Amino acid sequence: MQEKIEQIRNTAEAEITSATSIAELENTRIKYLGKKGELTLVLRGMGSLPAEERPVVGSLVNKARDFIEEKLSQKEREIKEKLLEERLKTEKIDITMPSKKVELGSIHPITQIINDVKEIFIGLGYEIAEGPEIELATYNFDKLNTPPDHPARDIQDTFYITDSIVLRSQTSPMQARVMEQQKPPIKIICPGTVYRSDSVDATHSPVFHQIEGLVIDKHISMSDLKGTLELFAKKCLGEKTKIRFRPHHFPFTEPSAEADVSCFVCGGKGCRVCKGEGWIELLGCGMVHPNVLRNCNIDPEVYSGFAFGFGVERIAMAKFGIDDMRLLYENDVRFLKQF
Numbered sequence: 001m002q003e004k005i006e007q008i009r010n011t012a013e014a015e016i017t018s019a020t021s022i023a024e025l026e027n028t029r030i031k032y033l034g035k036k037g038e039l040t041l042v043l044r045g046m047g048s049l050p051a052e053e054r055p056v057v058g059s060l061v062n063k064a065r066d067f068i069e070e071k072l073s074q075k076e077r078e079i080k081e082k083l084l085e086e087r088l089k090t091e092k093i094d095i096t097m098p099s100k101k102v103e104l105g106s107i108h109p110i111t112q113i114i115n116d117v118k119e120i121f122i123g124l125g126y127e128i129a130e131g132p133e134i135e136l137a138t139y140n141f142d143k144l145n146t147p148p149d150h151p152a153r154d155i156q157d158t159f160y161i162t163d164s165i166v167l168r169s170q171t172s173p174m175q176a177r178v179m180e181q182q183k184p185p186i187k188i189i190c191p192g193t194v195y196r197s198d199s200v201d202a203t204h205s206p207v208f209h210q211i212e213g214l215v216i217d218k219h220i221s222m223s224d225l226k227g228t229l230e231l232f233a234k235k236c237l238g239e240k241t242k243i244r245f246r247p248h249h250f251p252f253t254e255p256s257a258e259a260d261v262s263c264f265v266c267g268g269k270g271c272r273v274c275k276g277e278g279w280i281e282l283l284g285c286g287m288v289h290p291n292v293l294r295n296c297n298i299d300p301e302v303y304s305g306f307a308f309g310f311g312v313e314r315i316a317m318a319k320f321g322i323d324d325m326r327l328l329y330e331n332d333v334r335f336l337k338q339f
């Protein structure tokens with residue numbers, strides 16, 4: 001019996017020594033010390049031994065078990081250490097390697113135009129006003145002298161949330177909001193996102209941007225409007241830019257006009273950008289309608305003012321020579337980095 005135990009001990013030791021993986025060690029452990037392991041079977045067979053031999057054999061088996069266990073855990077430690085060493089070698093970080101390039105974005109053309117316009121008007125003493133994109137129909141239409149049967153109020157043009165709440169279709173409602181809250185003199189511009197129920201094509205998008213301007217004071221006249229817009233056009237589009245007014249109609253201004261600028265690409269001769277016209281339509285404007293002033297508790301006998309509003313996309317496209325509006329919203333950096 002003693003020999004057998006000795007033999008088990010020796011073969012186990014040899015197996016452990018030659019093992020190269022944790023899995024092999026585990027197999028060895030099961031083979032000798034598991035429930036049906038060789039050493040365990042010796043213990044179980046002790047019943048057939050004479051009584052005086054049992055304690056001797058029992059103690060030998062226990063010693064052999066301790067020995068094997070000790071060898072197993074020693075080898076396990078060795079294998080783990082080796083594995084770790086190998087990992088450290090293969091996963092070594094080369095700190096002298098150049099790092100990944102950090103890609104910087106660029107200011108979006110729309111944001112560039114908005115920033116430019118803000119800067120020009122701040123220079124003229126204007127303040128920047130901001131207001132809600134989800135707007136009461138009262139501000140978007142009624143206070144701006146736009147009656148319920150006006151075509152702009154049709155659901156084909158305007159997104160309605162309820163009968164009385166819309167996605168603002170213009171930045172003009174900020175005129176009314178500011179006039180209600182501030183006493184004249186008022187000089188503001190309001191850049192922002194507006195929404196119209198248009199389908200997407202090269203010149204339309206249901207979401208786009210406008211900038212509104214409003215000046216209210218005593219003795220404000222059409223010549224102030226014209227001078228302001230001329231200065232703005234020159235600063236924004238180039239010193240040679242000329243401006244012209246065409247009569248137009250807006251519910252919230254009287255008289256109303258549309259302002260064109262001389263084509264800043266061809267200087268007015270006619271080219272692809274101005275479609276041979278020599279002029280590019282820039283914005284809508286006019287003298288604030290007395291009804292609008294009254295709706296906002298400003299006395300039209302004392303105060304007058306002008307307002308204007310324009311689409312940012314239109315200016316960005318003309319200024320940067322972009323011929324499809326959709327490019328502005330695709331967020332393709334190859335496109336955006338050109339400006």
Ligand code: DAH
Pocket residue numbers: 169170171172212213250252253283284285286306307308309310
């Ligand atoms: N809100 C107008 C539009 O979306 C543009 C406009 C025209 C704004 C005349 C004005 C204005 O302030 O006086 O077409």
